Amino acid sequence: MEARLRTVLPDQELLRLYEQMFVSREFEERCAEQYTKGHITGFLHLYSGQEAVAVGATAGLHRDDYILSAYREHAQAIVRGADPRRVMAELFGKATGICKGKGGSMHLFDPSINFMGGYAIVGGQFPISVGLAFAARYRGEDRIAACFFGDGAVNQGTFHESLNWAQLWQLPVLFICENNFYGIGTEVHRSSALASIHKRTCGYDMPSEKVDGMDVIAVYRAVKYAAEKVRETSRPYFIEATTYRFRGHSMADPAKYRSAAENEMWKARDPLPNYAKRLIEEDVATREALGAIEARCRTSVDEAVKFAEESPWPEDSAVWEDIYV
Amino acid sequence: MSEMTYRDAVNLALKEEMRRDASVFVLGEDVALYEGSFKVTRGLLAEFGEERVKDTPISENTIIGVSIGAAMGGLRPVAELMTVNFALLAMDQIVNHMAKIRSMFGGQTFLPMTIRMPGGGGSQLGAQHSQSLETYFMHCPGMYVLYPATPADAKGLLKSAIRNNNPVIFLEHELLYNSKGEVPEDPEYSIPIGKAxxxxxxxxxxxxxxxxxxxxxxxxxxxxxxxxxxxxxxxxxxxxxxxxxxxxxxxxxxxxxxxxxxxxxxxxxxxxxxxxxxxxxxxxxxxxxxxxxxxxxxxxxxxxxxxxxxxxxxxxxxxxxxxxxxxx
The missing domain is CATH 3.40.50.920 (Rossmann fold)
Known part of the structure; x- marks a missing residue:
């Protein structure tokens, strides 16, 4: 039985989750549009469909907690508080981008909000998350490291090395696997001997659980519980959130390896309309109130695109900057 | 000045920098209880304790990744890779991450970390333990590569490496560990990076x-x-x-x-x-x-x-x- 929304969070917070999911979706869909126009180039991996994971998880963390992710990370950065204008400018390759146009879609970073990076080598963020958690403990800071990754990353050596290490050193790391069932075009059963990913942690004696990654409230509750557990015990914890990306792996991928029936099944579980329905059914908001939120999100993304379009390109001299201190 | 071995000069640099700065810590395979496979970290565990002198699993890529995270989180890690040959297992974290992070994140962070690696040939250790990989590291922008010849340079350069805010690969030649030379005792003595x-x-x-x-x-x-x-x-x-x-x-x-x-x-x-x-x-x-x-x-x-x-x-x-x- 699902918990009534108001027993979980106050109205304002419940609506904020909706707003964050909506702005994430809107941002990604506008990215796709700008990519087809040629304004965004290079690799572009969109998050549409997975919003409940980033939004629910971020709500379950403290602002001081570190967040690291892979290369499908626009939503994680924006939900954490990155300025959508500067994220869009980064995707456009402009000097005003969040990484001055040096990073691009896959390498967002904003230490002012403890968003410690998007990493584009699969599994690269595992040990870095462990190191940040060690630094936090060493310095006596009350924060944990939340490490997001996909189902494809769990067969990298760094996954096993880092799970072992985090448990061995008793470090506050929350591993959050966004299982969207595909590593590019390879379905999880074709890459993992044990496709039920949360069970992988038994080799490291690490507690884990599986959660419905299409339900923002379920993710929020699981992550909040897990994060507090990690904080209290200074031990790692593992969450597998099952989810689905509505688009291909990247803009270059038409996703022909997935059946129409499978797509339809997951589209019916789209976290946005389903959550909107609950908000209305439980009298947290009217359709009109949600419409006002949606309009605000669209305006915000419009402004982001405009900002990116009007921003200057980096100077040529920038190629030699910011490599060494 | 006092005469000491290259090994002891490296050891002294580590101790002095750990005494000087509480954010400096050492990690690596067998560096704590065993005191290093070349005994370079002798006495560190006894003086600085278990939180600052860390034995690690045999996970070279993660040794470097953890060092990167720790450096990003405000510490000054000194990692030891048991030999330079094993750095090849860590090239993903060294080249794809450590050397890129400052630049690709627009200069918003820096990695004050040092990786020590004994290396070089001539000890009859066979093909997998006798490599000289200095050029591999030199080829990649975003990090410094140091390789001292004398005990005095070893001490002075390692101190500069640890104090430097960029990632530094610090190579040590296995056949030089027992070589002796005069080394300045001044704890502020250092050798500038980039000077032949x-x-x-x-x-x-x-x-x-x-x-x-x-x-x-x-x-x-x-x-x-x-x-x-x-x-x-x-x-x-x-x-x-x-x-x-x-x-x-x-x-x-x-x-x-x-x-x-x-x-x-x-x-x-x-x-x-x-x-x-x-x-x-x-x-x-x-x-x-x-x-x-x-x-x-x-x-x-x-x-x-x-x-x-x-x-x-x-x-x-x-x-x-x-x-x-x-x-x-």
Whole structure:
């Protein structure tokens, strides 16, 4: 039985989750549009469909907690508080981008909000998350490291090395696997001997659980519980959130390896309309109130695109900057 | 000044920097209880305790990744990779992450971390434990590469590396650990990164070398002096950044150059240095530049043939005489 929304969070917070999911979706869909126009180039991996994971998880963390992710990370950065204008400018390759146009879609970073990076080598963020958690403990800071990754990353050596290490050193790391069932075009059963990913942690004696990654409230509750557990015990914890990306792996991928029936099944579980329905059914908001939120999100993304379009390109001299201190 | 081994000089630099700065910590395979497989971390666990001297699993890639995270989180890690050969397991974190993070994140963070790696050949350890991989690291922008020849330089350079806010690869030559030399006792003594050192001034020919090759070059220069040939031995100390100005200044003075590298010849650092000499000093060269390199082979075990694969003083003497005679 699902918990009534108001027993979980106050109205304002419940609506904020909706707003964050909506702005994430809107941002990604506008990215796709700008990519087809040629304004965004290079690799572009969109998050549409997975919003409940980033939004629910971020709500379950403290602002001081570190967040690291892979290369499908626009939503994680924006939900954490990155300025959508500067994220869009980064995707456009402009000097005003969040990484001055040096990073691009896959390498967002904003230490002012403890968003410690998007990493584009699969599994690269595992040990870095462990190191940040060690630094936090060493310095006596009350924060944990939340490490997001996909189902494809769990067969990298760094996954096993880092799970072992985090448990061995008793470090506050929350591993959050966004299982969207595909590593590019390879379905999880074709890459993992044990496709039920949360069970992988038994080799490291690490507690884990599986959660419905299409339900923002379920993710929020699981992550909040897990994060507090990690904080209290200074031990790692593992969450597998099952989810689905509505688009291909990247803009270059038409996703022909997935059946129409499978797509339809997951589209019916789209976290946005389903959550909107609950908000209305439980009298947290009217359709009109949600419409006002949606309009605000669209305006915000419009402004982001405009900002990116009007921003200057980096100077040529920038190629030699910011490599060494 | 006091006389000590290269090993003890590295050890002293670690201790001094750990005493000076509580954010410095050491991690690596067998560095704590076992005190390092080359005993370089002797006494650290006893003095600094378990939170600052960390034994790690045999997970080289993660040793570097954890160091990156720790550096990003405000610490100053000094990682030991048991030998440079094992760095190949960590090249993802070294090259794809450590060397890129500051730049690709727009300068919003920095990684004040050092990776110590014993390396080099000549101990009959076979193909997988005898490599000289300095060129691999030099090739990649975004990090510094240091490789000292003497105990004094080892101490001074390691202190600079640990205090530096960039990632530093700090190579130590396994065959130099027991070599002795005078080392300044001043805990503030350090050697600047990026500065080569004229270990022996001379007039006729410049020998450009580094680490153990500098020691062999000095031996060769001593012998050659008896034959009336005056060699200038330039010890690079920093491989990245490379002190090109010092190399060119010395070659402009002598008009001749022999470049020695312990690593493989093909695309080795000797090729890079030789190229820079030709690009900048062609007009004043009195003879073609000569390279002495490790042979382009996987290192054999047998001591009779291992020796052939690593530059020896006799090779250096011959190269200098060839350059002096104009024969090539």
């Amino acid at each position: 050192d004229v270990k022996r001034p001379g007039e006729d020919v410049t020998i450009v070398a580094y680490a153990r090759m500098s020691i062999l070059a000095l031996e060769a220069a001593e012998e050659l002096a008896k034959d009336g040939i005056s060699c200038e031995v330039l010890d690079l100390r920093s491989l990245a950044p490379l002190d090109e100005a010092a190399i060119l200044a010395s070659v402009r003075k002598t008009g001749r150059a022999v470049v020695i590298e312990e690593c493989w010849r093909t695309c080795g650092l000797g090729a890079e240095i030789t190229s820079r000499i030709y690009e900048n000093c062609f007009d004043i060269l009195k003879a073609p530049v000569k390279r002495i390199s490790g042979l382009d082979v996987p290192m054999p075990y047998s001591r009779k043939i291992e020796k052939i694969c690593i530059p020896q003083p006799v090779n250096i003497r011959q190269a200098v005489m060839d350059v002096m005679s104009g024969e090539y």
